[in-house]
Amino acid sequence: MTTASSGRPGFTADQLFRLLTAAFAAFIAILFIVMLGVLWHESQPAIDKFGFSFLTSSDWNPVSNEYGALIAIIGTLLTTLVAMLVALPVSLGIALFLAEISPYWLRKPVGTAIELLAAIPSIVYGMWGLFVIVPIMADTVQPWLYDHFSFMPLFSTPPIGIGILTAGLVLALMIIPFIASITRDVFLMCPQNLKESAYGLGATNWEVVKDVMIPYGIKGIVGAIFLGLGRALGETMAVTFVIGNAYHLSWSLLAPGNSIASTLANEFTEADGKLYTSALIELGLVLFLITFIVLSIAEFWLHSTNKKRGA
16 A cells, blocks of 8 residues: 655755855845944944044044044044055065976965964054064164155154054055965966966966956955954054054144044943943944945955846
């Protein structure tokens, strides 16, 4: 005697896998919305009192309850810009050397050393920057810049060692391992037959890198760059040690300044009023939006580049 099967069939492994991965992706989107909503809600007292002037005011005085984010925003952007200008060429040079030029026996130990540098805690970079980089900047680099370029606003402040430039250099040292290690892996993924074909046609090392390796891995390279950029924008402790933590608006890279992350690290535990706490949370909201906008621009650029290539 046979019995007929009844009812709906259960989930297949593929369907279950698809459902789980969709749930994980949805969790990230929901988490983003929740974080944005919480920051916005907790920032309401400061948003209601200061409005858009919060972004344009350089005042930051907890005694009189006057708060503005301009100095912290400028400090964040300047330190990140200095870090990227230093880190990009160095990181790409390291990645190209390891992927294309260095002897095979040297690739693994140097690559491992770079990856270990990426694992060092940021507070260690900050302490190292304070006790090693700051004296060098105060005794050698900044005096030379001031003596030769003080007519420029960027170097018009007498040197004291700490400041925007020093913080940018420490940030550069922190993000170089991230960008270099990912870019190296991207270069190593370039098919060997493409490079050999270019060499067979008479291309030089530079032409192979410029016309084959970089175009092939451009999406991964840009991803590595913006991963380093995100790390630089949000770095806290290393910057706090060497930036000077001064609420003084200056376009000089030699002057002490402040960043959004260092302001939050220095003052959040001391915030004793609702408006003070709300202003600090709004600073966090501003940093959140800056990072989101920068990464969205990168994603849009990559998307438009891929569309043009597809066309």
